[in-house]
Structure formats: structure tokens, C-alpha cells
Amino acid sequence: MKIIITGGSGFVGRRVLSLLKNHDVINLTRNPLNHKDCKYELGNEINNLSIFDSPDVIIHCAARVHIMNDSSTNPLDDYREVNTKGTLNLAKQAVEAGVKRFIFISSIKVNGEATQSDKPFKFDDNRAPQDFYGQSKSEAEEQLLQLAEETGLEVVIIRPTLVYGPGVKANFASLLNLASKGLPLPFGCIKNNKRSLVSVDNLVDLIVTCIDHPKAVNQVFLVSDDNDVSTSEMVQQMAKALGKSQWQLPVPIACYRLVGKVVGKEDVIGRLLGSLQVDITHTKETLGWQPSQTIEEGFKQTADAFLQSKLKD
Template identity: 35%
Template structure:
């Protein structure tokens, strides 16, 4: 029998299947996926089936690792071999939110990879007796801004603000419907901006600007934003795979310490050992310039407040972050991955 510890308790959960558990990870060669796989490889407790729709990451190898190339995630037959005998699915694949995207095209572009593919995978996982399905969604399902000190909570009504967030909400709803069968547990995780080595999006843009010592007109921004270090997110996902209290729950996750955009840039500069060049340009002036430059979405993501309450993750799962924001930023700026930091 496979005996797994129950986090936050001295009790144990007894699985009805011989160990180790077989875990299917989609998006295994992606930014979050590759870090998550490395984390699981460190644990040495799982048989891993890595799914990608492009060339696999050749560094993700091990005796209990198999790689599957799935060209069409919406084709049910392509999941037969992948899911046969699997215990857990962690679904990270999908179309990510893009900084440069035509609004008129985005809804259609997101539907197939994020909604339809998730529904097909969920149905096939249920068919093959998968016990738990962990889905990485987005805080965008809750919304894109909060009042100061009024963080999002899992119990809030969804308020998706763009096509990407709408697609994630639709995918969540498909999976929760499948969970009603009582034969497969679903766990939904909604992270905010994920930062780390090789991070895409706004963090990647800021990192390049800081390393080049570019003057940034963001010194007047005094907002509060919840972020999650890549190392913290993969640790949280691993807990969601097996913790009994996670079954059929939705969780917001973050580092647990919020930071302003200007404060983040100062920490990034300090970690990289470069001069911090922040200019106190009034926010209204930034807004006008960015609107005319077609960058309104980017500046909103840097100036607005976006906070999440992670008390549910802490109380139900006994989870606490592995690294502080300061350490997370240091690793991101210096190119230190979790497996390197632990050597």
C-alpha cells in the first residue's frame, strides 16, 4: 500500500494502489511545467508521464519518466495510452495570456486550447479512472484589480476581465461538472503573476529593463500586488496532488507577502547588483502615454492593485511558502533554479 503524509497532521492517508503514484503532467516542457517536473523528480516518489505538444525538454529524464508527444489535445484517442493506469493528472498546458494580442481574435484563439482541450482531457481521465485532476487556472477568473487591502477570495463571484480569463473559468466549470460524478476529484489553483528564472510577461520585461539599467518611469507607483515565486507554486501544486483536504476545492496561491511594483523593481535591482533607476512620473501621465502607445493593458498590470487572500490554502492544507519574495526575486534575477539552490 502507498502511505502518504497528511500535511499539517500526524495522520496518514492510505492509498488503495501500490506505490508509487503515476502522475501525468501536461505542458511539461513549459515555464511552469518544467519546473514542476524537476520538483517531482527531486521527490523521487512518482512515476511521471510528461505530455507536450512540441519538442520535449531533454533535461527532464529519469528511470520513472516517460514522455508523450500529443499533437492534438482535443483528440480523445491520443490520451488513451497516456492515461491508462494513471492516478493523478496535473494540467498545465494551454494557451497562455499574451501581452500582444488582438482582442477581436483572442476569444476564438483561447477556446480550443483552454476549454475544449481541458474538457476532453477531463473526460478521458474520468474514463480511465484517474483519481484526481489538478488544474492550473488563473487569478484572472476573479478579476484584474482589487481595492487596497480587499483581496480576492475563492468565495468571490467570478469576474473574468478578458478572453483568457473567460476561457479559464469555462474550463474550471467543465471540470467541476465532471467532479459531480464522484469518481474523480478536481483541484483548481488560481495563481497570480508567476515569477522566476526565464519568466515571461511583465516580470520578464522588467527583468530585462533592470539588468540593462534602463530608467523606468514607475517610481510613483505605490500599489499592492500578490505574486507567487515559481518555487512556491510548484510546491503548492505537489501538495494539491495528494492532500485529502484539497479534493474538489479551489485555491488562490501567492507568496503571502504583497509588494508594490516600485518595491519589486528595487528588490530586483538589489538582487542583480545594479543601480535602480526609477523616475517618479505621475501615474496619470503614464496612463495617457500608454493609451496612445497602445500599451494600456501593460500599464494596468503594473499600476493596479491585485491582492489575493491565501488563508484557505494555509488553513485547509497547512501550506506555507518555501521562499520569501526577497529570496524568490534573488533566484529569479541570478538564474537560480530550485534544484540548484538545494544542492
């Protein structure tokens, strides 16, 4: 099977590439990594995929990712240029090149930013993106499914929650670094929220499952480790994986909200205190799929990689 991957140099794409060694894989990226790569700019103009001699599947991981404190003068247009227009143009090229299946790595932000207690997002909920990144991904999904109806291209949409694993960056890495200090942390009262996470290995396992599964056609799949945790539980798991103290100070929730308001970081505090859960029943039942890695295993793998990187610094 000939498989094209976009974003193969990214966090998820690298792991996909490592698990597809037995396939004929072409990695399309902005920065060529080896002799099989081609120069690829994900935007309005793209290379003609027909030069790759009848590829079977495209796994589209590349994107303009969510950027905190984006300084762009027109961020929605910037997100759309890559995540919406670029995706649709790539899919149209796929149709012309005879590609059978297009796997689109979207985002849970298409569903929204937060969930109420015990009311997780489901695969068939109405799309409700609340930021430009989520909006651009949502528009791409809609246009891909329309293209599928018009052309017969088999579209598979996967919406990951927060993805973690060896080499993870951003907020997860910041919390991991805090937990590595072995000091008491102020998360003892954040016990009533619930967050769905997904290890990069579980996400990639689902992506690989969708390459040729007959029931994946034109479906939307939510994905997680199927083990939701509070912020307090998440930090405890991190500390345990790092072999550090798990003692947490019971700082009241109201203090967090006050600090967030004073320093202008209410959105950051909201994510720390809030819930974002997904129901992956549809994914499991449709594909006969289960997360292959437990959250404990995922955290341990991530912590081990973090500690190894510290030794190299």
C-alpha cells in the same frame, strides 16, 4: 504513484517534472522530450489515457496562454478549443482511465484583472473574467467541477497570480532587464498599488502538496508569495537582487496615464499602476501550507539566472 503531466515543456511544467523524480511520471507534450513522452495535441481530440496503465493523478499545466495583441480572427474560440474543450476532454479521458485526481492550473484572471485597495480576491469570490483567456479558464473550472459531481473525479483548481522565476518572460523579464541597467527608473511615485506575485518554486510546492492531500478535493486555491509589493517596491527588489542602484525618479502618476492614452497603451499602463492582490488564507488553512520561498529569495534566484543568461549571450 503514477502521475501524468501536461505541458511539461512549459515554464511551470518543467519545474513540476524536476520535483517529481521519485514518482512514475509521464509527460504529455506537443514536442516529445524523452522516451516516456507521447505525442499529445491539446485540443478536441486527445489520446486515450487508458494506455498508460491506471494513472493516479493528472497535473494539467498545458494551455493556450494569454497573448498580447492577439491577431486571431476568433480568439475566444481559439482559447476555448484548448483551455475549455481540451481540458474537459482530457478530464473525461481521465475518468475513463480510472484517474483519481485531476489538478487544473487555472489563472487569477478567472477572478478579474484588478482589485481595489486592501480588497484582495478570495477563493470563493464570484468568477469575473474580463478577457477571452480568463473566460476560457473560468468555463473550464465550471465544467470540471460539474464533472466531479457527476463522476467522483477529485478536481483541484489552482489559480496562480503572476508567476516568476528563472527563465521568466514577458513583462517581468522586461522590468528585470530595465533594473539591470543600473540607471534611475521612473517608478518612484508608484508606491500605493499592491501586486501579489508567486515564485515558480512556491507554485510548484503547492501543486505537489495537492497531489495527495485529502482536503484538496474539489477545492479552489489561490496562491502567492504572501508578500504583496507596489511597482516601486518590486523594481527595488529586482535592483537589489541584481546588485544595482535602487534610485527611482518620482514621475507623477498623471504622466503615465497621459502617455498611455497618447500611445494607445492604456491597458499596459493600467497594469503598471493598478493593484491585483489575492488572499491565500483559505489555501494556507485548508492545506496547512506556507510559501517555502520568500519573495527576496525568489527574486535573487531569478536575478541570478538572468545574469547567467546574459553571460552566455
